[in-house]
Amino acid sequence: MDSLLNPGSRIFERADPRAVSEYVNQHVGTHCIQLPRTGHPQASLSHRKFGKLDLCRLSYGGSVHVTSPALETIYHLQLLQRGHCLWRGRGEEHYFVPGELLLINPDDPVDLTYSDDCEKLIIKLPASFLEQACVDNQWSAPKEGIRFFDHRYELTQLDGIDSLLGLICQEAQAEHCIPQLQDQYSRIIASKLLCTLANNIRRETLSESCPSFGRITDYIDEHLKKDISVEQLAELAHMSPRSLYVLFERKVGTTPKSYIRQRKLEQIHGRLSDPSAKVRNITEIAMDYGFMHLGRFSESYKSTFGELPSDTLRRHH
Structure with missing residues (x-):
């Protein structure tokens, strides 16, 4: 997934974390950052839109504290690439390390503390897009919305998701990738997540449920x-x-x-x-x-x- 770091997708390089945070708020998810009391962190960010997805590779360059009451209408998949990231939520906490995947539901509060060398790949999925995947596959989603039960996953234990994410990142960097193909890849990742990760949808067909x-x-x-x-x-x-x-x-x-x-x-x-x-x-x-x-x-x-x-x-x- 290193292809996201090529010049075509780089938005910021060794920049003020506040400027990067403002861009993230506009394109990736609403949040607040608290900078460390000492030092001058330099942040970097790469960003690509791909069908219904936003792909973002982010490092703040310092021990930045990121919070949000909730993402509201989007889901986040955050894959650690380097360093570590302390996650706190619902009375739990965990240090995410490279190869681990953090999944954030729209109604989950966000409380993350980056290490100085933390770098992550973030995939943003609109809630409406997962709802559409349920309809397309004739699955039944609960009235309160789709919710994934677990926050932490080992990427190597998720059958095929690492390869799929790598392929999507590669296609996102392709010089000519038609919108229809992007949408197909987007639908595949939505269906793959709903089939692979524990959640509250019912996968009986609509005619049965x-x-x-x-x-x-x-x-x-x-x-x-x-x-x-x-x-x-x-x-x-x-x-x-x-x-x-x-x-x-x-x-x-x-x-x-x-x-x-x-x-x-x-x-x-x-x-x-x-x-x-x-x-x-x-x-x-x-x-x-x-x-x-x-x-x-x-x-x-x-x-x-x-x-x-x-x-x-x-x-x-």
């Missing part, structure tokens, strides 16, 4: 006149709201709320177009389906069907 997408849409159609929340649908599907958004994007190319709104408009259009349907006025049917702002309803209807609801009603009744 939760209602099919068809059942979700059937539920929507049966309750169109009610206020259907994303939380209700997530509960029905036994998945997190974030996974539900990913599922709808994959299946119908839109959000659950937009899909529900579209189905309501289609139902109203059907009733206005049916000569046998007893429709007294536009206001009544719009409010029946939860459209309380009639001006916005008419605009949405016209942008969808090319005419105002009153025009549809006039032509068919």
Whole structure:
């Protein structure tokens, strides 16, 4: 994985750690640093974006203390290359050494102290990307989000992950690596982590562990006149709201709320177009389906069907 150190990916060389920290905050993960009281550490950083991943090789050049309440929407894989790094969390502590992998969940507090010669490779994965991997593989993620149970791993004991990370670092440095290939590699590492490291997802297929997408849409159609929340649908599907958004994007190319709104408009259009349907006025049917702002309803209807609801009603009744 030394290829990340070539000139093409080097952002800082023997720089002020505060400047490096500011860059890390923007691209890799929010944190604070506390510098040692003596000396003048010189930091170095290499950074590459690769598909959905950020690859970062970092050294602060001194005994820097790094803290963060939580990474919130990202996961970190931190592989020690040189030196050591003291990790503290949930009443535990461990000195990470070269060849060990630290995994940080989005809700984990971060408390790390680098040795003077500490250098690490950091792989940043968005939480939404792991959710997408679950949907792609038809696995079920809990509503509270995906969580890995262990923080420390010996890289040599993780079947194939070291080779995969090395290949990704090599491809990230390639002069011509097309975006589609980067995305494929990114999906592979997400699926590999979910299959290899202990976590809280269920790897039964969606058809076994939760209602099919068809059942979700059937539920929507049966309750169109009610206020259907994303939380209700997530509960029905036994998945997190974030996974539900990913599922709808994959299946119908839109959000659950937009899909529900579209189905309501289609139902109203059907009733206005049916000569046998007893429709007294536009206001009544719009409010029946939860459209309380009639001006916005008419605009949405016209942008969808090319005419105002009153025009549809006039032509068919």
